[in-house]
Amino acid sequence: SYELTQPPSESVAPGKTARITCGGDYIGSKSVQWYQQKAGRAPVLVIYYQSDRPSGIPDRFSGSKSGNTATLTISRVEAGDEADYYCQVWDGSSDHPVFGGGTKLTVL
């Protein structure tokens, strides 16, 4: 079955740039989504189709892909960005969605 790999944790100082990676075979040929989940809350879509932002999501959030890795970049990090972040793709072979294991972002 298809798997996505994320680092368990990342930390960043306020005002700096956070980068969260998501690796998977042939991820270059797949659409990548990113979700933010704050403690005790439901996930919220922050990036879809690797770089598009839903309305209401600040442009500090951006997405990109290179090779077998997708990256969520959060610029000018704020305390309120502290959350778990999950990547997700649609696995064409199973026709099912797949989530990465999640990355806990800590704002120092």
Added chain:
Amino acid sequence: QVQLVQSGAEVKKPGASVRVSCKASGYTFTSYYLNWVRQAPGQGLEWMGIINPSADNTDYAEKFQGRVTMTRDTSTSTVYMELSSLRYEDTAVYYCARLAGEFFDFWGQGTLVTVSS
């Protein structure tokens, strides 16, 4: 505005079944597939399955085949997820989520299901 409102928390004994509901509003119910995703305490997101409210067909993750049933009621714009033969490891928050293309654009607030003797 789009809303997915789920039923309240449940406590069940091992071996029992649980049914969680998800009432949709703010859009045409039959125009979007709805999914169920669960999250065990301290763990990540796990996809369970999908229902097409229009055609009433379903597809389940292999892990839950035989134990999960997803249904819908178009008269109330509600989908249901029933999980049977509950085990302690089924303790989790269960979310419904609307599928738009290949991503989940709206999520319910989550329903905590606790399996405890």
